[in-house]
Amino acid sequence: MDADDSRAPKGSLRKFLEHLSGAGKAIGVLTSGGDAQGMNAAVRAVVRMGIYVGAKVYFIYEGYQGMVDGGSNIAEADWESVSSILQVGGTIIGSARCQAFRTREGRLKAACNLLQRGITNLCVIGGDGSLTGANLFRKEWSGLLEELARNGQIDKEAVQKYAYLNVVGMVGSIDNDFCGTDMTIGTDSALHRIIEVVDAIMTTAQSHQRTFVLEVMGRHCGYLALVSALACGADWVFLPESPPEEGWEEQMCVKLSENRARKKRLNIIIVAEGAIDTQNKPITSEKIKELVVTQLGYDTRVTILGHVQRGGTPSAFDRILASRMGVEAVIALLEATPDTPACVVSLNGNHAVRLPLMECVQMTQDVQKAMDERRFQDAVRLRGRSFAGNLNTYKRLAIKLPDDQIPKTNCNVAVINVGAPAAGMNAAVRSAVRVGIADGHRMLAIYDGFDGFAKGQIKEIGWTDVGGWTGQGGSILGTKRVLPGKYLEEIATQMRTHSINALLIIGGFETCDRIKQSASGTKRRVFIIETMGGYCGYLANMGGLAAGADAAYIFEEPFDIRDLQSNVEHLTEKMKTTIQRGLVLRNESCSENYTTDFIYQLYSEEGKGVFDCRKNVLGHMQQGGAPSPFDRNFGTKISARAMEWITAKLKEARGRGKKFTTDDSICVLGISKRNVIFQPVAELKKQTDFEHRIPKEQWWLKLRPLMKILAKYKASYDVSDSGQLEHVQPWSV
Ligand code: ADP
Helix, strand or coil: CCCCCCCCCHHHHHHHHHHCCCCCCEEEEEECCCCCCCHHHHHHHHHHHHHHCCCEEEEECCHHHHHHHCHHHEEECCHHHHCCCCCCCCCCCCCCCCCHHHCHHHHHHHHHHHHHCCCCEEEEEECHHHHHHHHHHHHHHHHHHHHHHHCCCCCHHHHHHCCCCEEEEEEECCCCCCCCCCCCECHHHHHHHHHHHHHHHHHHHCCCCEEEEEEECCCCCCHHHHHHHHHHCCCEEECCCCCCCCCHHHHHHHHHHHHHHCCCCEEEEEEECCCECCCCCECCHHHHHHHHHHHHCCCEEEEECHHHHHCCCCCHHHHHHHHHHHHHHHHHHHHCCCCCCCEEEEEECCEEEEEEHHHHHHHHHHHHHHHHCCCHHHHHHHHCHHHHHHHHHHHHHHCCCCHHHCCCCCCEEEEEEECCCCCCHHHHHHHHHHHHHHCCCEEEEECCHHHHHHHCCEEECCCHHHCCCCCCCCCCCCCCCCCCHHHHHHHHHHHHHCCEEEEEEEECCCCCCCCCCCCCCCCCEEEEEEECCCCCCHHHHHHHHHHCCCEEECCCCCCCHHHHHHHHHHHHHHHCCCCCEEEEEEECCCCCCCCHHHHHHHHHHHCCCCCEEEEEECHHHHCCCCCCHHHHHHHHHHHHHHHHHHHHHHHHHCCCCCCCCCHHHCEEEEEECCEEEEEEHHHHHHCEECCCCEECCCHHHHHHHHHHHHCCCCCCCCCCCCCCECCCCHHHC
16 A cells, blocks of 8 residues: 555566556557446556556547547547546447448548557457457558558558557457356346346235246347346246257246246246247247246236346446456556467456457357357357356256156255355355255255254255245344354264264355445545455455545555555545545454544544545445345355265265265365365365464455556556466366
């Protein structure tokens, strides 16, 4: 937080300076094709990072149309022109479809307009169409320059000086229809909109017995449909990549009528806009409704979500994703050489990587080709590992095989919630219970955490008992913040009494996605917000990045009075600009003495006459509310994986008589960099700071400089894990 950031690793500082001088360079940024929430965060990051490294940054308004038309459509951006846009949906620089850019003549004009401003670096935020256009433009660049020279529009010197065009893409698309990235900008926000609607429908529909058919966007890609189906536990889902088997009409009706027989009042069917059957014929929401009405006579309603999905404020996830991608895009441009191919910045696990643009576009087109040729298994495989994983999980959780078709393992597996209730816990329990039953185990639920465990509050839990759990906040099983230490004897007795072979403990999640603070409106005011997390500064840090905070005080990065002073001075300076607002986040345990009150009073005193302060302790609202789509899916998926692991371990141990636990039979499952991994507790112990209940190394700490740079502090950004160009492989993305 201090101006020269003495805590930054010196090596990376050197690398930072060597690599990242943008002096003398000009970067153009545009948004093209369909708009998506989070595009503004990407624009803001490109502008600020570009200015930060000393480059000039130009807005290109109205997508490629503005590039072709030139004039006032290409205007230099300054630091303040991207203030207060982080929380705004859509794109403030406009987007358009542009026929002219599809022609060489149009691209010739565009090149001329860029050259007039010395722009040879382009940052394109759009879908695969926009990125294809950008790649073509780059390939043609030298030819276009020669033609402009022949026409006398530029001189020979300019041809030499501006010989290369660097292009970097960021995928802005709510459909998540682009191969090579786990998430595109806008997808998570679109999921939020869909889930809000489903939650709303669920409350009204409970009053009647109804079937809802919900159509979501995705003409060629079923991602939104699939993930919303997972997140709300839909009864049936229709996707373009994975059409239902022949005879699906009857199967679906059987499933719906079984639900009714079990007194389930509500059926939800989710349909992707582009859903098809195995003969490539469209399956429309109307067709599904007709089927349900004629076959079953149920009261059936169709809701087509349409543009609502593009609207509203971007989610915290999209803001962070787009900010990271924007910064990475600028680094990619500055590091580009004539030999580096145009690239896209993408997300792999929680890692930002660069991929060759055309390989991604090619693979995206290959998915379409596979669907057109009815090679549906290929289509799913090409969509990537996480798509296939989602589909698999959905199928396992939605449809229960008849009991007599499930081979029994004679194992009892118990599920318990511990620690603070967190959004997504119920989704995790539902998933564990259903996967466990499908794997042939008898599933037991333990109520009220370790306390309840010791007292024997243990009951068998069935498939339908967990119906509708995904969307509910808190912990339905109940949880208590007691440690098992003093109950070990009783717990051991209960394990014996109930013959528990394996135990799945769900707890310790932090609610990743609940904090969204935006403090716009009032002038000359600094908001000081206290976030939860114990000693873990994740929420304060990521909340800070998502909300564009000026500082975030966390335990992991010690701070002193000089840091506080430099932050106050920074805010005083900021009040002189047109951005007269400040936001400061403070993790609840970041410092014993610099409490939220202390910081509030210090800022109030020092800011007298310049700004005033408000403080807000977020407290338990961070744990409340309905879980976000991310938390629901994360809970669902990770728990399914955990159960699969337990099943494998139980199989290994079978037939060996008395079972003893080994080091690797007690594991914690989590995402590390790009992969979901199981870590033996013994190993994890070495990596944990038990006193403060946090890992010794936290991946997100490397994102701290990002927040500072985007808030105009001088900070160094460790580029050590950016800069490598990777290749797309369907099985690794
Ligand atoms: P998206 O980027 O969301 O896929 P489109 O496919 O409509 O949206 O593309 C947006 C714009 O990108 C088009 O209007 C056009 O200007 C440009 N574009 C798309 N494909 C090409 C192409 N093959 N060549 C040149 N420009 C293209």
